[in-house]
Amino acid sequence: QVQLVESGGGLVQAGGSLRLSCTASVSAFNINRMGWYRQAPGKQRELVATISNSGSSTNYADSVKGRFTISRNNVKNTVYLQMNSLKPEDTAVYYCNADGLTYSRDRPGYWGQGTQVTVSS
Numbered sequence: 001q002v003q004l005v006e007s008g009g010g011l012v013q014a015g016g017s018l019r020l021s022c023t024a025s026v027s028a029f030n031i032n033r034m035g036w037y038r039q040a041p042g043k044q045r046e047l048v049a050t051i052s053n054s055g056s057s058t059n060y061a062d063s064v065k066g067r068f069t070i071s072r073n074n075v076k077n078t079v080y081l082q083m084n085s086l087k088p089e090d091t092a093v094y095y096c097n098a099d100g101l102t103y104s105r106d107r108p109g110y111w112g113q114g115t116q117v118t119v120s121s
Contacts, residue, residue, distance in 0.1 A: 002026055002110040006040045012086055016119075020081040021113055022096030027054075028074035031098045036070060036081045038092035038117075045095070049081060060108060063089075069073030086119045093117075 003025035011094035012018055016044035024031060035050030051061045058070055067086075072079040079096065 002031065002101070004098060004099055004110055006096045006112040006113035006115040008115045010118060010120045011120065014087055014119055014121050016086050017084045018086065018117060020023065020083065020094055020096075020115060020117075022079045022081075024077045024079075026077070026101075028077040028079070030102050031039060031100075032077045032102050033099050034072060034077075035059075035097045036088075036094055037097055038090075038094045039114075040092040048094070050097075059060070062105065063086065083117070086117075088119045088121045091117060091119050096115075 006020060006022045008018060010018060013081050032053045033050055036048040037045050038048050039045040046065055048061055049068055051070045051072050055072050067084050069082040071104040093114040094117050095114045098110045100107040
């Protein structure tokens with residue numbers, strides 16, 4: 001079982017920055033791909049960014065490319081999302097995700113509780 005805890009959300013003005021953190025309850029060396037998703041009121045949850053186990057491969061939604069950066073520090077069991085040039089459209093609850101463990105064929109998907117990001121104009 002993997003537990004994920006997000007932090008770093010808050011209220012920021014348009015053009016500002018926030019850094020989200022997600023800490024896992026197990027060694028991140030044993031977690032394969034991790035990522036960030038977000039869900040705005042009345043909308044479906046959408047992918048924001050993902051990162052491979054080693055951090056060598058990343059993927060971003062078109063809407064955040066050039067503004068957001070995902071990274072991970074497996075020693076600290078933590079994945080980060082640096083969010084720059086924030087827009088009101090980025091307002092959502094942001095969720096941390098881990099798809100599974102490296103030593104298991106199962107990919108159940110693990111989710112954090114979410115952290116609110118609100119961008120004012």
